Amino acid sequence: MSGRLPVNLIIGAVLVALVVGVAALSLIWTPHDHAAMTIRNRFQPADGVYWLGTDQLGRDIVSQLMVAARNSMTVALVAVLIGGSIGVMFGLLASALGGWVEDLIMRVADIGFAFPALLFAIMLSAVFGPSLTIAVAAIAFINIPVFARVTRASANQIWMRDYVAAARAAGHGRFAISRDHILPNIAAPVIVQGTIEFAVAILAEAALSYLGLGAQPPSPSWGRMLSEAQTLMFMAPHLAIYPGLCIVIAVLGFSLLGDGLRDITDPRLKRRRA
Amino acid sequence: MALEDPARMAYFLIRRTIGFVLTLLTVSVVVFAVMNVLPGDPALTILGIDASEQALENLRRQLGLNDPVHIRYLNWIGGALQGDFGTSHSFRVPVSELIVERLPMTVSLAISGMVVTIILALVLGVAAAANHGKPGDWGVMFLAQIGIAVPSFWLSILLILLFAVSLQWLPPGGFPGWSDPLGAIRSLILPTAALALVQGAVLARVTRSSALEVMRLDYVRTARASGFSRQRVLWRHVLPNALVPIVTIVGLQFASLVTGTIVIENVFSLPGLGRLIFQSISNRDLPTVQALVMLFAAIVVTVNFIVDVIYVFIDPRLKART
Numbered sequence: 350m351s352g353r354l355p356v357n358l359i360i361g362a363v364l365v366a367l368v369v370g371v372a373a374l375s376l377i378w379t380p381h382d383h384a385a386m387t388i389r390n391r392f393q394p395a396d397g398v399y400w401l402g403t404d405q406l407g408r409d410i411v412s413q414l415m416v417a418a419r420n421s422m423t424v425a426l427v428a429v430l431i432g433g434s435i436g437v438m439f440g441l442l443a444s445a446l447g448g449w450v451e452d453l454i455m456r457v458a459d460i461g462f463a464f465p466a467l468l469f470a471i472m473l474s475a476v477f478g479p480s481l482t483i484a485v486a487a488i489a490f491i492n493i494p495v496f497a498r499v500t501r502a503s504a505n506q507i508w509m510r511d512y513v514a515a516a517r518a519a520g521h522g523r524f525a526i527s528r529d530h531i532l533p534n535i536a537a538p539v540i541v542q543g544t545i546e547f548a549v550a551i552l553a554e555a556a557l558s559y560l561g562l563g564a565q566p567p568s569p570s571w572g573r574m575l576s577e578a579q580t581l582m583f584m585a586p587h588l589a590i591y592p593g594l595c596i597v598i599a600v601l602g603f604s605l606l607g608d609g610l611r612d613i614t615d616p617r618l619k620r621r622r623a
Numbered sequence: 624m625a626l627e628d629p630a631r632m633a634y635f636l637i638r639r640t641i642g643f644v645l646t647l648l649t650v651s652v653v654v655f656a657v658m659n660v661l662p663g664d665p666a667l668t669i670l671g672i673d674a675s676e677q678a679l680e681n682l683r684r685q686l687g688l689n690d691p692v693h694i695r696y697l698n699w700i701g702g703a704l705q706g707d708f709g710t711s712h713s714f715r716v717p718v719s720e721l722i723v724e725r726l727p728m729t730v731s732l733a734i735s736g737m738v739v740t741i742i743l744a745l746v747l748g749v750a751a752a753a754n755h756g757k758p759g760d761w762g763v764m765f766l767a768q769i770g771i772a773v774p775s776f777w778l779s780i781l782l783i784l785l786f787a788v789s790l791q792w793l794p795p796g797g798f799p800g801w802s803d804p805l806g807a808i809r810s811l812i813l814p815t816a817a818l819a820l821v822q823g824a825v826l827a828r829v830t831r832s833s834a835l836e837v838m839r840l841d842y843v844r845t846a847r848a849s850g851f852s853r854q855r856v857l858w859r860h861v862l863p864n865a866l867v868p869i870v871t872i873v874g875l876q877f878a879s880l881v882t883g884t885i886v887i888e889n890v891f892s893l894p895g896l897g898r899l900i901f902q903s904i905s906n907r908d909l910p911t912v913q914a915l916v917m918l919f920a921a922i923v924v925t926v927n928f929i930v931d932v933i934y935v936f937i938d939p940r941l942k943a944r945t
Binding site for chain 2: 456
């Protein structure tokens with residue numbers, strides 16, 4: 350590997366830059382108003398005005414895909430940040446206190462794995478009615494045990510280092526050590542996990558929105574665009590293609606980026622792969 | 624080694640079984656809490672804001688909502704253990720009847736999906752490992768990487784577009800029931816493919832790396848050196864020894880298979896439990912949703928427990944961990 354970046358890191362970074370770039374661009378510019386309906390222009394083919402054509406209500410596809418990218422990134426970011434922060438906190442706590450607290454936290458984390466995001470979203474939607482907030486909550490929730498595990502496993506290794514023993518000998522408390530020494534040293538595996546979970550979150554949001562448990566109209570979402578396209582499959586099959594491609598590009602980008610980051614930050618893995 | 628020590632084995636099994644029961648109990652408390660204790664009146668949720676006070680009160684009494692929370696939980700879990708999940712509001716029949724009616728659909732899809740997933744993953748994974756570093760290996764890895772990023776519902780839509788809309792070989796959705804075996808199988812082909820291609824992609828990667836690891840071991844080289852054919856060594860020596868991590872991943876992936884089944888049933892309008900759960904959400908049928916969520920979570924927990932136990936039997940080295 351001698352100093353060269355792994356291929357998956359480069360491809361991942363390019364795809365992520367593309368998706369995030371488009372999402373950011375949609376904040377200041379889209380070719381058309383994404384929600385503007387002109388029934389006269391419905392099912393327009395791709396041309397110079399509508400680059401990918403229009404949908405059943407005459408809305409511009411490209412503009413919708415761009416705004417949907419922004420929505421998807423926002424949901425993934427918020428969900429992974431919330432779930433990740435709580436999970437890291439529990440992981441640090443488990444590692445710092447050890448004993449029965451650690452056992453309990455990890456047991457509860459195991460139970461958390463029994464709940465796929467979809468089941469959680471189903472429960473919340475049945476009680477409160479479906480909304481994007483519920484999708485975010487469900488995705489954030491399943492991230493908690495994932496991050497708790499990664500954090501605790503990495504933190505337990507750092508606790509055995511000499512400099513931590515030195516800090517303890519110098520009279521620093523468990524929480525101060527967790528903050529000052531453990532957290533900075535587990536940043537790499539946590540960031541790698543975060544990148545991979547970002548991909549999982551994009552996929553989960555798309556699935557929830559497709560099933561009607563996520564983004565509600567008129568807020569565009571790749572998943573919801575696909576569920577609308579499915580009803581028009583005989584009339585306008587092309588509508589079912591582009592949103593799916595966007596999901597694949599975004600998910601592929603983040604998961605390749607995560608794999609690549611792991612390859613360069615975990616020297617043990619690097620040697621095994623070479 | 625573990626098998627040679629029955630006392631340790633028994634200790635391990637008892638520990639795991641207690642853990643399994645505790646997990647199920649915790650899951651049931653969480654499901655009950657989310658569906659019942661969160662702010663909001665279930666009677667109001669079910670009947671809507673136009674309902675009269677009298678109707679609300681009747682429903683509250685019928686649902687036992689006036690009882691203290693812990694009594695309601697005990698009633699629910701006690702009934703569930705005897706197969707009584709309460710009454711569905713939208714269908715006006717016991718929830719257990721709905722479940723029995725729709726279970727065969729879901730089980731058919733889950734089993735066919737799982738079988739095809741495993742065949743696909745083992746064949747592709749071992750083939751990739753056997754051609755390590757060659758174009759075949761790259762091809763499988765590339766497909767696996769793409770497969771992980773493709774949402775199963777989009778793959779379903781593409782399959783419907785190709786095989787149902789354009790070629791018109793297979794139905795775009797629906798299920799005629801097993802009384803029409805040919806029609807049933809035809810209806811299951813696309814859903815199974817959508818489920819298995821996505822799940823198989825993940826598993827093929829694990830199979831490949833697991834097989835590669837075993838192929839580096841001395842006895843594999845010895846077997847090759849003693850003149851056994853490449854194919855024989857691959858299927859008789861490499862694969863059985865690579866199975867341990869594969870079984871673990873199959874267990875871990877089971878949750879995503881369950882989720883996948885729920886999604887796929889909705890894409891293809893298959894009348895199974897996954898479709899029922901979504902109908903119940905739109906019908907605001909809380910008892911049915913609660914029973915089905917509990918059922919799905921219990922299946923995931925049970926399969927993980929079974930995998931844990933199998934794991935010990937197929938990998939005696941694990942003794943150290945008990």
